[in-house]
Amino acid sequence: MSTQAKSVYACGALAFSLLSMCLLQPSISPAAKSLDQEGLTGVVIETMESEGTEGTVQTEQTTDGEEETFIEDVTDAALAESEEVTVMTPEPSEESFSAGMATVLNEGEKARTDAEMISKLETGEEYFSAGMATAMNEGAQARAAIIRVVPNVDGAMNIRAEASEEAAVVGKFYRGCVGEQVETADGWIKVQSGAVTGWVSAEYVRTGAEADQMIAELNPVVVTVNTDTLNVRKEAGTEAAVLAVASAGQTFMAGEVGDEWVRIFYTPDITGYVATEFVTVENKAGTAVDIETVKALQAEADKKEAERKAQEKKQQIAVTTGSPMLASVDDATLLAALCQYEAGSNYDGCLAVANVVLNRVRSGGYPNSIAEVIYAPGQFGSVRSGALNRYLNGGISGSARQAANDALAGVNNIGGYLHFCSGRVANVNSFSSYAVIGGNYFYTR
Numbered sequence: 001m002s003t004q005a006k007s008v009y010a011c012g013a014l015a016f017s018l019l020s021m022c023l024l025q026p027s028i029s030p031a032a033k034s035l036d037q038e039g040l041t042g043v044v045i046e047t048m049e050s051e052g053t054e055g056t057v058q059t060e061q062t063t064d065g066e067e068e069t070f071i072e073d074v075t076d077a078a079l080a081e082s083e084e085v086t087v088m089t090p091e092p093s094e095e096s097f098s099a100g101m102a103t104v105l106n107e108g109e110k111a112r113t114d115a116e117m118i119s120k121l122e123t124g125e126e127y128f129s130a131g132m133a134t135a136m137n138e139g140a141q142a143r144a145a146i147i148r149v150v151p152n153v154d155g156a157m158n159i160r161a162e163a164s165e166e167a168a169v170v171g172k173f174y175r176g177c178v179g180e181q182v183e184t185a186d187g188w189i190k191v192q193s194g195a196v197t198g199w200v201s202a203e204y205v206r207t208g209a210e211a212d213q214m215i216a217e218l219n220p221v222v223v224t225v226n227t228d229t230l231n232v233r234k235e236a237g238t239e240a241a242v243l244a245v246a247s248a249g250q251t252f253m254a255g256e257v258g259d260e261w262v263r264i265f266y267t268p269d270i271t272g273y274v275a276t277e278f279v280t281v282e283n284k285a286g287t288a289v290d291i292e293t294v295k296a297l298q299a300e301a302d303k304k305e306a307e308r309k310a311q312e313k314k315q316q317i318a319v320t321t322g323s324p325m326l327a328s329v330d331d332a333t334l335l336a337a338l339c340q341y342e343a344g345s346n347y348d349g350c351l352a353v354a355n356v357v358l359n360r361v362r363s364g365g366y367p368n369s370i371a372e373v374i375y376a377p378g379q380f381g382s383v384r385s386g387a388l389n390r391y392l393n394g395g396i397s398g399s400a401r402q403a404a405n406d407a408l409a410g411v412n413n414i415g416g417y418l419h420f421c422s423g424r425v426a427n428v429n430s431f432s433s434y435a436v437i438g439g440n441y442f443y444t445r
Contacts, residue, residue: 147181148211149191150285152204156268159198159288163188171196171288172268173205174253176220178285181207194287215285221254222286223262223279230279232272236261241308243272244301253286267297310428315415315435322410325358331370336404337391338374341382342420342440343400349438350403352414356442358407359418366418417442 151157151173159171163185171193173179179193188199189207206214225246233240236258244266246252255263261273262281327335335354343349360366360373367373375383382388414435419442426441428434434443 147208148215149179149181149189149193149200149205149207150211150214151175151177151200152206152214155265157200157204159191159193159196159200161198163190163199165201167199169291170198171290172294173200173288174265174268174286176215176218176222176253176285177287178211178215179288191288194289196288196290219283220285221257221262222251222282222284223254223264223274224251224282225249225274225278226280227278230274232264232266232274234272236263236273240273242304243270244297244304246274251286254281257281267294267301269298270301306429313428313431313433315433317413317415317435319411319413320415322412324410325361325408327370327408332404332408333392333396333401334374334388335370335407336396336401337388338380338382339404340391340396340400341387342380343438345397345399346438347399347403348413349440350400351407351411352435352437352440352442353420354404354407355412355414356417356420359414359416363418413437414442417444419443419445 153175156172156174158169159173160167161170162168173191173193173196177193179191179196182190182192182197184190184202185199187202189202189205190199191197191205205211225248228248230246231242232244232246234243235241246266252264252266255265255271257263258276260276262276262279263271263273266272335357336350338357339350339353342353357370357373361368361370367376374380374388378384380388382391414437417435420440421443423436423439423441426434426443428441428443430445431441431443432445434441436442
């Protein structure tokens with residue numbers, strides 16, 4: 001085999017040579033004759049023939065006027081001392097390209113051809129260079145230098161701003177999430193996971209090969225909400241209580257994945273279920289969640305929990321008919337005036353107010369007459385303000401009168417409630433049970 005010099009390109013050919021970047025495996029072992037390029041700065045392109053196939057060898061070298069040997073006799077063990085060598089096919093043109101570049105890493109050492117740099121890869125009739133082997137090796141070394149970190153906990157662990165138990169929490173590191181080690185310090189590891197960077201206790205994580213093994217064993221699952229809003233339920237079913245409402249694009253680590261429901265870790269303290277048809281399920285490791293996002297999720301869950309508890313306390317009371325109560329015309333009118341003031345012309349609201357008064361009369365804990373209950377100190381605002389007298393002097397609606405009379409006849413729509421307040425000031429958290437009628441909350445503490 002022989003290698004003949006065909007062309008010498010000036011510096012402008014350098015730009016062309018840099019277009020070449022593919023990688024192959026060695027087996028071309030050409031015997032190249034020495035080239036003497038005195039006083040040139042540029043690129044030498046040579047044509048070579050190997051096993052009947054022609055290609056080109058491109059050598060970049062800068063000379064300073066002294067005689068420089070660009071290509072020595074090439075054997076399976078040694079290549080030219082030049083810094084970069086590229087095998088190209090076909091001959092250089094605007095359409096042709098190099099498939100790679102071999103770079104001598106250690107100063108003074110020669111690039112090798114026996115199984116590291118230049119190779120023959122049969123793809124049709126083309127032969128390519130394996131010159132990117134060095135770059136790939138450097139990439140592999142960089143990857144090997146990355147130490148992965150995973151939490152070894154059942155739920156989630158804290159990521160802190162500093163390497164201290166007293167430092168602020170900046171994120172949550174869930175089981176099934178992964179991060180990269182940044183540095184270590186006295187039993188702490190600084191990790192970067194997603195948008196969160198901070199310190200975790202080395203006691204509760206696994207790193208390196210152990211981390212990779214744990215991720216492989218866990219086979220973690222991440223779900224992404226793909227609808228505008230999605231209920232997170234306490235159990236797997238549409239009748240289960242709603243713990244929170246997730247939004248489009250939110251992602252969560254998942255537990256069990258079923259055909260219809262997926263269990264997710266909504267917050268470190270809350271697991272719930274979402275309908276499978278409204279999420280995208282992916283088998284991959286997740287990343288840490290920043291603390292502000294965790295707080296927002298918790299606030300949403302707290303809101304839903306308060307609504308759920310309030311709903312549990314809320315009573316739907318059937319209307320009943322019990323024993324009637326005898327009352328004078330004046331007491332009946334006074335009762336109707338109070339109903340008008342507290343509930344307006346809403347019949348159901350007026351009936352409920354009338355029954356609070358009658359329940360107190362019967363209770364034994366209040367005075368035993370309608371008038372005494374209504375005028376008891378600090379009980380009704382209409383008495384304190386004098387508004388009740390205005391209604392007594394005229395302005396009682398027919399529905400208020402009817403409600404008062406029906407209550408006296410034994411019709412009851414609030415059961416045994418003794419207290420009520422306006423919805424504007426109601427604090428259902430302080431109620432053990434309540435009913436909402438006509439805008440007022442009737443309750444027991």
